[in-house]
Amino acid sequence: xxxxxxxxxxxxxxxxxxxxxxxxxxxxxxxxxxxxxxxxxxxxxxxxxxxxxxxxxxxxxxxxxxxxxxxxxxxxxxxxxxxx
Numbered sequence: 001x002x003x004x005x006x007x008x009x010x011x012x013x014x015x016x017x018x019x020x021x022x023x024x025x026x027x028x029x030x031x032x033x034x035x036x037x038x039x040x041x042x043x044x045x046x047x048x049x050x051x052x053x054x055x056x057x058x059x060x061x062x063x064x065x066x067x068x069x070x071x072x073x074x075x076x077x078x079x080x081x082x083x084x
Contacts, residue, residue: 015042022048032081034074035064 018033031051033043044053044063055064056074068074 013042014039015044015046018043019046022046033064034068036071040064 014035022028022031031047032054033040033047033051034054034056035041035043036056040055041063044055044065047053052066053064054066054068054074054077055062056068056071058069068077
């Protein structure tokens with residue numbers, strides 16, 4: 001993140017953490033990852049083909065398959081998903 005010092009093993013990131021759940025043997029009906037930070041790219045990179053990845057905010061590059069411009073759009077999207 002911005003103005004953050006993080007101390008952790010080099011092989012641990014959001015993507016490796018997400019894989020712990022994805023590869024847990026559980027049957028997942030739906031996988032959605034949304035993020036607005038460059039560290040979220042690690043999650044987007046490891047998601048299975050049938051997962052949904054959404055980058056929130058302006059970015060020159062993203063591994064996410066979909067894009068929303070703002071947190072407001074993200075909340076609206078999640079509310080519509082909830083009500084579906």
